[in-house]
Amino acid sequence: METKMIWANLASTNLERIRKFYNSLGFRSNDNMSSSEIASFTFANNNFIINFFIPSRVKDDGNGGIGNWEGQSEVIFSLQADSKEKVDEWREKVHLAGGKIISEPQPYEQGYTFCFADPDGHKFNVLYWSGM
Template sequence: MKTRLIWGNLVSNDLEKTAKFYTDLGFILNGESEEMTSFKFGQNGFIINFFTKQRLEKAVNGNLTDAKNQNEIIFSLSAESKQNVDEWVEKVKLAGGTIFAEPQNYEQGYTFGFSDPDGHKFNILYWPGM
């Protein structure tokens, strides 16, 4: 069997705060309702939906990870250059994100890590040729 699309579903403890954070970072709003806000990421438009805790717990039929205290996943976003990585650092700080890994060289690349207001983790990575 083939799948047509893939997207991510994460919890948001404050939809307004989540929407503002990702809007401030320049991501494209994909949709919103009383129970969710959704954004497109990257050139391919990968969608991440952020649901209220109650709605997502109902969908998974169980409890959710507290991303501020536990790790669940890390999304990687590619950058165009080392300078672009450093620009992202400042943008994330201004938007209210938390830097959990300062900018650093990694093999032939350059990266840093941040978390959003709910603790969901991302890294911005410049990798030559990617």
């Protein structure tokens, strides 16, 4: 089966706070998709999109409901960094933007990583992996 594109849909309890957070990290806002019910951002060079919907838009039976990220991880997105120094820079940028540092930068197998949560608790890790 071929697909043309893949994107993620998440819930957000405060779209303005999410817009401010991801804009401060330098991600591109998809203004043509944004409204009072959705904030949309493009991540990375491959234009991966993450849409953040108000909770009432993602609680229907059609998509099985989205949530419960506060007590567990619904998914952890990984963002590639070019060096260990870039991982450390990301950590500072995330902290200044109001993200929650879940784990401090640390060696991981042959890489270097840290994990953070955005203001709604959605988790990301930033990873440098030699040769990737």
